[in-house]
Amino acid sequence: MAQLNGSIQVVDLGGGYGIRAPGVHGTAELKYPRGMAERSRSRLSEDGTTALDTALAATGLTEVRQVDLRVQRPPAVAAAATLRSSDGCQDVLELAVPDLGPDIGQLVLAADEFGVLTWHLPLDAQGLTEPSTTRGSGGVKRFRIPATVLGAAPAAPSANRGLLGTLGHKLLKVLVYPITDPIVGALGEFFTERWETRNRPYGLRDFAPTNFRAASAAPLGVADWARLAQGRALLFIHGTFSTAHAAFAGLPDPVFAELYRRYGGRVFAFNHFTLSHDPRRNVAWLLDQLPDRPLAVDIVCHSRGGLVARTLADPAAMGLGTPNLSVGKIVFVGVPNAGTPLADPDHLVTMLDRLTTALNLFPTGPVEETLEAIITAVKVIGHGTLQGLEGLASMQPGGDFLARLNGGAPSGTGYHAIGADFAPVGDGWKALISGTVADAVLDRVFEQVPNDLVVPEPGVFAVSGCPAFPIPDARRLPVPASAGVIHTTLFGYPPTGERLLDWLTAT
Structure with missing residues (x-):
């Protein structure tokens, strides 16, 4: 389990995974996903529904790792440096995962404890000019996840909580899939x-x-x-x-x-x-x-x-x-x-x-x-x-x-x-x-x-x-x-x- 201290520096999670989380304090842990039998016995909101599991399997997506974030972001403390979304409107976290090569596609599905799900693409798939991938030894793909999705807990009626909130638990699910589907062929225009x-x-x-x-x-x-x-x-x-x-x-x-x-x-x-x-x-x-x-x-x-x-x-x-x-x-x-x-x-x-x-x-x-x-x-x-x-x-x-x-x-x-x-x-x-x-x-x-x-x-x-x-x-x-x-x-x-x-x- 790695500590997040608000720094702009990359925090090594092991196994070729790393995260940058400027202004965010808490912990990040790299985990293997829970097995289907374990999920069926004790299903959590961040697991999603069994329908989601079925749909992921039917479309060839496999969950290979999870990054378990338990974070606190003090609203009154500004980060010394920030990462921004492509539209410049949101602070983001950046997750680096091992690049598995040209035959394997990779996505991140972020899920919080309330069942809110968001898809995240490699940076170059989002039309950004900066490279998302470095090749060769230590090659990575990078994903940016808006920090506003952290701290998603619904406030009590009397609470005064800002958009970012103060505490959040989120799983970043790393998904992989073959670029060529065994039935309908390669991803592309048709x-x-x-x-x-x-x-x-x-x-x-x-x-x-x-x-x-x-x-x-x-x-x-x-x-x-x-x-x-x-x-x-x-x-x-x-x-x-x-x-x-x-x-x-x-x-x-x-x-x-x-x-x-x-x-x-x-x-x-x-x-x-x-x-x-x-x-x-x-x-x-x-x-x-x-x-x-x-x-x-x-x-x-x-x-x-x-x-x-x-x-x-x-x-x-x-x-x-x-x-x-x-x-x-x-x-x-x-x-x-x-x-x-x-x-x-x-x-x-x-x-x-x-x-x-x-x-x-x-x-x-x-x-x-x-x-x-x-x-x-x-x-x-x-x-x-x-x-x-x-x-x-x-x-x-x-x-x-x-x-x-x-x-x-x-x-x-x-x-x-x-x-x-x-x-x-x-x-x-x-x-x-x-x-x-x-x-x-x-x-x-x-x-x-x-x-x-x-x-x-x-x-x-x-x-x-x-x-x-x-x-x-x-x-x-x-x-x-x-x-x-x-x-x-x-x-x-x-x-x-x-x-x-x-x-x-x-x-």
Whole structure:
């Protein structure tokens, strides 16, 4: 166990590992990770959930070491020298780990005692100009972890604790993975497309009260298309990293059953690529599957799925022709109609942090599947490339896709929308907000705009300069901050189901 004395100097942890922690006092201990059997007997919050273990294993990540930090940072004492984050806004710690060579990728997953998780990439993967690696004998990779994530303990109601806090326990988990996946090949521009082809294939599936939370369901056949065309149908479209059965699992059974009854059983869902294909390519695939008969649909969509729904409502505007399909109502739930700053390349890892932490603290549906997609994106970004992530780029404010989508004429579709502001409610949320999603960090990314941790709330309801917006107040449900609802829990919020029933009917 090594002592941290606030110095700028590297503290040797042994085994080729070292840490610089200017201004931080406490201890750092290099450890082997606890085995699965030990975790199952006595699982700690910093271990994460069993779903996280499953997702790490499924994506080829192996935890090889832990650095156990138990630190105190006196708020009144300034460090003689500091390390700064790439944006110059945060003090950081720097962890050096042995470089394992060009065939092995390396990541750090930081975890505190409250289950807050943050991903950290080698410095060169973050676009920094300074080298992250020295080769040859003693070669290392370096990672920088914001010091603001230390001292994450939620304060007692009467306490007066600053953002940094005074005491924290954090594990830095060192993860390794092969650069070449034995099934989908080498990391690179087409890795995510190959991964999605194998693990998240396109499909149009039956969606019924008996199977809407099930991963497997019959694909639509000739008889299904004939049934769907007998009246207005209801289509569900999921968002980024997700699938239909995961995205809508939070809907209460009575709500889904009533929607199914109202639409006479004409309910189906669209599974599609969300990482490697933009919404235009998603819709192009869907249109190729449609039979040669008129089909009328209403749509419930979540997150990026709303951009797919809008493209489907007016495919001709995106150069996709005019199919035998008409869209009546669309209900946007947490949809980035004006984009999200988290889709900016500088903030992508922040989005992955928030979603990983949210699923770890507040799991909804089959979270292993969603975590696998998130981890796949982390690996690709950690490899130093954003190529092959066009699905994420489609949500970037000011990006090419949104500029084209929001520059068209009104489609005439009846838009309805549900969007959330977020504030921490209860101890679990205090833990979440005290990590990298602390108020100060949120405000810097979102410029103090209300948001659900992923999507700015105003952009769900209104898009500047787009003639199809704003959505009238009578067709909005703004979720108040006091509800404690985030992007991944919107369908479990009771008024969401109530509004779906208010707004949607096949007649």
